[in-house]
Amino acid sequence: MDGLKKIPATEIRLHNSKKSCWLVIHGKVYDVTKFLDDHPGGEEVLLHASGTGDASGSFEDVGHSSTARKRMTNYLIGELEGYDPSKAPIPRKASSGSGSTKAVPQKPSYAISDYLLPLFLLFVAVVSWLMLGDEKTTTA
Ligand code: HEM
Numbered sequence: 001m002d003g004l005k006k007i008p009a010t011e012i013r014l015h016n017s018k019k020s021c022w023l024v025i026h027g028k029v030y031d032v033t034k035f036l037d038d039h040p041g042g043e044e045v046l047l048h049a050s051g052t053g054d055a056s057g058s059f060e061d062v063g064h065s066s067t068a069r070k071r072m073t074n075y076l077i078g079e080l081e082g083y084d085p086s087k088a089p090i091p092r093k094a095s096s097g098s099g100s101t102k103a104v105p106q107k108p109s110y111a112i113s114d115y116l117l118p119l120f121l122l123f124v125a126v127v128s129w130l131m132l133g134d135e136k137t138t139t140a
Pocket residue numbers: 023030032039040041042045046049055058059062063064065066067068069071072075
């Protein structure tokens with residue numbers, strides 16, 4: 001909805017060479033052809049990530065700096081047509097503002113079996129304490 005050109009995945013797939021290299025990161029399409037030579041991580045990784053269809057995972061794995069993230073905007077050419085953030089990989093770092101990719105908070109789930117062992121140990125401890133107390137009173 002932010003006026004970016006929608007680009008179909010079929011078209012993006014055609015641009016995975018040194019002549020023309022496009023990347024999809026979090027639903028946005030970047031033309032990094034001119035950046036290949038300057039990328040501090042080397043051109044190979046970009047070319048490889050370009051061929052995978054979605055470079056979000058590898059981009060986040062590297063833990064790119066905020067400067068790197070700002071530089072990305074220089075290469076932005078559009079967004080992936082039919083991009084569904086709920087099906088996309090959840091960004092692992094930097095939840096910077098726009099709010100379009102919300103990480104779904106995971107509710108911790110507890111089962112009764114989680115409590116059984118500690119309860120049992122507590123029970124054994126109380127029983128042995130009571131029995132010890134009994135022994136002392138009967139022997140005294
Ligand atoms: C438009 C997209 C990208 C931009 C603007 C970009 C920019 C940068 C920058 C500025 C650095 C230097 C370190 C930093 O500031 O974080 C870097 C390093 C690196 N990048 Fe990227 N990058 C992009 C995409 C990718 C992708 C898709 C991969 C996938 C594998 C990747 C892999 C790496 C690696 C391996 C390093 C080297 C990290 C190191 O040696 O510490 N980059 N990138």
